[in-house]
Amino acid sequence: MSDWTELVVHKYGGTSLTSTQHVQRAAAQLDRAQRGGRPVVAVVSARGKTTDELLAEAAAIGTRPSDAGPGWDREIDQLLACGENSSAALLALALRSRGVPTVSLSGPQAGITTSGRHGAGTINAIDPSRIGGLLRDGNVAVVSGFQAANRAGDVVTLGRGGSDTTAVAIAAEFGGQCDIFTDVDGVHTADPRHIPDAGILAAVDSRVMAEMAFAGARVLHSRAAALAAAKKLRLRIRNSGTDAIGTTIVERSDHMPENASFVTAVVHDLDTAAMTIRCPASNDSLTTDVFAVLARENISTDLVHVADSDPGDVVMRFSLKRSELPIARAALQELFYGKDSIVHVVDRVAKVSLVGAGLLNRPDSTALMLTTLSANAIRSSWVYTGQTRTSVLVPEDRALDAVALLHSAFELGRPEPELVVPV
Incomplete structure (x- = not known):
């Protein structure tokens, strides 16, 4: 070739x-x-x-x-x-x-x-x-x-x-x-369609971009972001209507400054539903079977929690795309046929996420996130924490309020420093 x-x-x-x-x-x-x-x-x-x-x-x-x-x-x-x-x-x-x-x-x-x-x-x-x-x-x-x-x-x-x-x-x-x-002109610190002071990012770490996409950032599809990160692909996000250079997706070790903010962006996903499944602990393979069935249908899950509960039941909780609920329900209905299980779905929720680097090393970020939401009467639940993302579920009708409040609380509207990156 x-x-x-x-x-x-x-x-x-x-x-x-x-x-x-x-x-x-x-x-x-x-x-x-x-x-x-x-x-x-x-x-x-x-x-x-x-x-x-x-x-x-x-x-x-x-x-x-x-x-x-x-x-x-x-x-x-x-x-x-x-x-x-x-x-x-x-x-x-x-x-x-x-x-x-x-x-x-x-x-x-x-x-x-x-x-x-x-x-x-x-x-x-x-x-x-x-x-x-x-x-x-x-x-x-x-x-x-x-x-x-x-x-x-x-x-x-x-x-x-x-x-x-x-x-x-x-x-x-x-x-x-x-x-x-x-x-849009590139990757922003929040969706610029809803957050007017969202700043444009000259460069984004490839792993952070993959998390942003999975968490709901519409500028790049999540599977594309993950593939680009895995292949170390030279990738740019640009506006088709302007000559703006856009955002370059880079490897952190080579091009990201040490003093870069640990929170890069606030991302929201309105296409979210929360599913809770309660089943008898005697069905010891059912937990594994649930995720196997969803994987067979290519349905991604997030915010996963599995625990024992009284009286001797197993409770599974996870979020998924609301648009994939019909397929998930049909697949699980077939799996649960004849079994004593209860499925409960809440589909008026949204996922709001902080995305960045080293978040587990900064527990104050989760505390500030939850405190900010609580102080403004936004109920948060199903908290997930990881090195590159912290996510919570909030009522769908308060999602954009939550994004605006967190964007301000983490001071993401300030101008980003100019970075010299390869093109």
């Missing part, structure tokens, strides 16, 4: 491709990158609200029967893949209109394979031959994100935000750089 260390992957989210003008602007950026002598791959999401609109059309056709099986989910994936494929074709046409040789590829055409259920696939491998051949011939390769092929050759989508994972996986396969283009 050729040396692809100069390769750059541009990933464009749906808001960066909403209108014809947005598509043309992305094409101009790609044109400049290629004329600079670098091999270029573009990975695209569905434009604007296309995915939501396709799901709404599917819902208008009919609701999913309880016994629908995987066939229903297969057709939903067939439908949703159209959004990314249309984005890829339109961007390729915009590039060709500028005289740039370009070929658009669906995820399966790009050699991306996956395992897992429809709607939540995990990338297994990428065959680089098709993309590599196009690049060697001087083309820009435009790849549909969010999708891959399973062993049967069917399209399997990767879940919301999966286009980020596609882009990072391609960059990692070729050993190049990945620029994630979005509608």
Whole structure:
């Protein structure tokens, strides 16, 4: 294979491709990158609200029967893949209109394979031959994100935000750089859509970025952040509508100053539910079975707590994505059939997290977090502490209040020092 260390992957989210003008602007950026002598791959999401609109059309056709099986989910994936494929074709046409040789590829055409259920696939491998051949011939390769092929050759989508994972996986396969283009100037100390004084971070440690993404930061998908950290990928978060340099994801040991704040950001996740399961201790394998079933469905859990309780029961508590509750309930209902177990769900909660480094060495951070929330009549529960994240559950209608209060309490609105980082 050729040396692809100069390769750059541009990933464009749906808001960066909403209108014809947005598509043309992305094409101009790609044109400049290629004329600079670098091999270029573009990975695209569905434009604007296309995915939501396709799901709404599917819902208008009919609701999913309880016994629908995987066939229903297969057709939903067939439908949703159209959004990314249309984005890829339109961007390729915009590039060709500028005289740039370009070929658009669906995820399966790009050699991306996956395992897992429809709607939540995990990338297994990428065959680089098709993309590599196009690049060697001087083309820009435009790849549909969010999708891959399973062993049967069917399209399997990767879940919301999966286009980020596609882009990072391609960059990692070729050993190049990945620029994630979005509608904000980079990674902030809180969501700038809700916290006006949120500061932009010039650099973020890769492990901290992975935690921020998992905790709910929408600027980068959690699986993409974790993969970038594992592969030590050169990654930047940039605004597709400005020339701002954005945020560079770096390795702390090389580029982060010793006096950097131990709390980097406050992150919230409204797509959260809390589940409590009580079962007899005599079912000694049930605890293991619960998490095995959820793992089989590719459902991530957080804030996990398992303990014995009177009268001799085992109580499991964990949080999960509210949007994944229907799948989790169906899977657990099958597991618990005929067993004496009780499942209780609270779905009007949100997860609020401090993210940073060395938090276990600073117990005052947890104390300040809980004290701040309590002083403002925000009930917090299910506390989790770790070196890079401290999380609590709060009532959903107080989540943004909690973020604003914590952002102020930890003085994250102050300007960040300028850092010299590699690009």
